[in-house]
Amino acid sequence: MAASTHTVTNQPPPLVGYDVYTADHALTEGVERHLDAALLDEARVELSELGRAAGSAQAQEWGVLANENSPVLHTHDRYGHRVDEVAFHPAWDRLLGHAVSAGLNTAWSRPGGHLRRAAGFLVWTQAEAGHGCPLSMTHAAVPALRRDPELAAFWEPLLTSRTYDPGLRPAAEKAGVLFGMGMTEKQGGSDVRANTTRAEPLAEAGTYLLTGHKWFCSAPMSDAFLVLAQAPDGLSCFLVPRVLQDGTRNPFALQRLKDKLGNRSNASGEVEFDGTWARRIGDEGRGVRTIIDMVAATRLDCVLGSAATMRQAVAQATHHAAHRSAFGGLLADKPLMRNVLADLALESEAATTLALRLAAAYDDGSEAEQAFLRIAVPVAKYWVTKRCTAVAAEALECLGGNGYVEESGMPRLLRESPLNSLWEGSGNVQALDVLRAIGREPAALNAFLSEVGLARGADHRLDGAIKQLLTELADLDGIEARARRLVERMALILQGSLLLRFAPPEVADAFCASRLGGDWGHAFGTLPHTLDLGSVVERATPVV
Numbered sequence: 001m002a003a004s005t006h007t008v009t010n011q012p013p014p015l016v017g018y019d020v021y022t023a024d025h026a027l028t029e030g031v032e033r034h035l036d037a038a039l040l041d042e043a044r045v046e047l048s049e050l051g052r053a054a055g056s057a058q059a060q061e062w063g064v065l066a067n068e069n070s071p072v073l074h075t076h077d078r079y080g081h082r083v084d085e086v087a088f089h090p091a092w093d094r095l096l097g098h099a100v101s102a103g104l105n106t107a108w109s110r111p112g113g114h115l116r117r118a119a120g121f122l123v124w125t126q127a128e129a130g131h132g133c134p135l136s137m138t139h140a141a142v143p144a145l146r147r148d149p150e151l152a153a154f155w156e157p158l159l160t161s162r163t164y165d166p167g168l169r170p171a172a173e174k175a176g177v178l179f180g181m182g183m184t185e186k187q188g189g190s191d192v193r194a195n196t197t198r199a200e201p202l203a204e205a206g207t208y209l210l211t212g213h214k215w216f217c218s219a220p221m222s223d224a225f226l227v228l229a230q231a232p233d234g235l236s237c238f239l240v241p242r243v244l245q246d247g248t249r250n251p252f253a254l255q256r257l258k259d260k261l262g263n264r265s266n267a268s269g270e271v272e273f274d275g276t277w278a279r280r281i282g283d284e285g286r287g288v289r290t291i292i293d294m295v296a297a298t299r300l301d302c303v304l305g306s307a308a309t310m311r312q313a314v315a316q317a318t319h320h321a322a323h324r325s326a327f328g329g330l331l332a333d334k335p336l337m338r339n340v341l342a343d344l345a346l347e348s349e350a351a352t353t354l355a356l357r358l359a360a361a362y363d364d365g366s367e368a369e370q371a372f373l374r375i376a377v378p379v380a381k382y383w384v385t386k387r388c389t390a391v392a393a394e395a396l397e398c399l400g401g402n403g404y405v406e407e408s409g410m411p412r413l414l415r416e417s418p419l420n421s422l423w424e425g426s427g428n429v430q431a432l433d434v435l436r437a438i439g440r441e442p443a444a445l446n447a448f449l450s451e452v453g454l455a456r457g458a459d460h461r462l463d464g465a466i467k468q469l470l471t472e473l474a475d476l477d478g479i480e481a482r483a484r485r486l487v488e489r490m491a492l493i494l495q496g497s498l499l500l501r502f503a504p505p506e507v508a509d510a511f512c513a514s515r516l517g518g519d520w521g522h523a524f525g526t527l528p529h530t531l532d533l534g535s536v537v538e539r540a541t542p543v544v
């Protein structure tokens with residue numbers, strides 16, 4: 001019989017066996033708000049099913065296993081032939097397979113598809129974030145491919161398939177495919193004009209051989225990649241399949257896998273092209289123009305991914321505080337802890353609300369909404385992804401020492417957090433992109449101002465912030481060095497306006513008082529004490 005030195009008390013139960021979707025009020029209300037009424041019944045059932053799967057012990061175990069057992073690169077077979085394959089733990093395939101069967105690899109094949117996928121992505125990637133990468137790239141490749149109807153006719157049904165069919169085989173023999181992208185090279189990532197990979201035209205129109213490298217190439221076991229390379233008339237976009245139609249392997253030499261801070265379930269490789277067959281998409285010299293459609297879609301996914309990470313962090317923190325006592329009472333009832341949790345909850349709700357608004361704009365597709373997206377996506381990508389690391393770190397501390405220990409799951413969330421701010425254009429690049437939109441596309445700024453104007457008059461702090469923004473926009477002195485401040489203000493105004501229109505009054509009030517009214521400190525937990533913080537925390541606490 002084991003020695004019994006003490007009874008374990010006051011340790012919260014694990015947050016497991018709950019519906020990640022219905023437990024998230026900001027998310028469920030957003031879906032009800034934006035989705036066409038005719039689609040709601042089906043969407044509710046679908047998302048709740050996904051929510052229960054995401055909150056299950058099984059999915060949590062897959063998340064742990066896929067990250068503890070990082071992918072392994074096999075460059076050669078036992079006889080010395082190049083194979084360039086990456087072996088994943090079966091948990092990776094389970095996660096990806098479940099996501100593809102839920103349609104998280106595409107928003108293009110049904111009405112309300114962007115919103116439904118966004119909500120699903122927000123739910124499911126809370127179980128594990130790394131496999132969101134190939135889901136995003138596969139989803140995002142479609143608009144770029146559509147620039148070539150012949151290519152789209154062949155590939156789109158495979159990209160939008162709900163069958164996960166891993167393994168390197170000719171695409172024509174597969175029931176579904178995944179896509180990746182290759183832009184970043186050693187000498188330049190943000191500045192893709194520095195790409196040196198060469199594309200030599202072949203006799204058959206539109207086909208080329210590539211020679212060069214990519215310094216980061218994630219999900220390298222995907223079936224095909226959109227790649228930038230220098231053609232005779234300039235930087236162009238190409239489709240590079242891993243396996244050619246006749247079944248032979250396209251040269252795709254994986255040199256190494258990156259040893260990454262987080263995102264450890266996912267593989268990110270360094271790849272070399274040497275006579276690699278490629279098919280051009282769009283015109284020569286128009287590569288950035290072509291691939292930018294893919295990049296815009298992945299940027300929205302960065303916002304969704306960060307919103308998901310923040311929501312999971314806040315769910316864990318509020319759950320812990322609702323069950324753990326110290327100094328004679330529940331942590332959740334301690335005024336200072338309540339302030340911290342409420343502050344985190346505001347950040348999470350603002351991120352979710354903004355992300356869903358963007359997804360709904362994609363579904364709408366009107367010119368006005370496209371103009372709005374042109375500026376609101378980089379604004380959101382800059383701000384929401386930046387907030388993620390701060391939220392994850394503070395939420396971790398809410399669990400005390402337990403939060404610093406791997407088995408709580410919080411370290412994994414923290415390690416994952418900086419990534420969405422970095423890839424698909426890092427913080428400065430987003431801020432500069434917003435300036436570009438402001439300078440060159442007046443319709444984009446007008447659409448942004450119309451959107452935030454919908455909440456004008458609802459709160460004097462929002463009105464004051466909009467006024468200040470207009471003053472700052474009119475002053476071009478040092479605008480590049482001021483870009484982060486400007487974009488931060490735009491993000492906060494947009495989030496504040498959405499919360500004023502759609503969130504419960506206590507949430508909007510606390511957001512406006514702190515983020516727009518300036519009654520706030522430099523760390524979380526510095527909200528004015530007179531606010532209704534208890535209601536904000538209660539709303540964010542998952543009911544298991």
Ligand SMILES: Cc1cc2nc3c(=O)[nH]c(=O)nc-3n(C[C@H](O)[C@H](O)[C@H](O)COP(=O)(O)OP(=O)(O)OC[C@H]3O[C@@H](n4cnc5c(N)ncnc54)[C@H](O)[C@@H]3O)c2cc1C
Nearest residue numbers: 181182183184188189190216217218423424425426428429
């Ligand atoms: C895990 C992981 C996976 C990735 N997967 C892929 C992938 O699959 N495919 C792919 O193509 N890429 C991928 N990337 C690459 C990623 O997109 C780039 O690392 C990123 O875009 C930054 O480019 P860079 O590393 O060359 O940095 P740089 O471009 O050198 O930038 C360095 C810093 O300078 C800043 N900066 C750049 N220009 C300016 C400026 N004009 N003014 C002020 N600041 C500036 C940037 O914001 C950044 O902070 C991946 C990266 C990571 C970490």
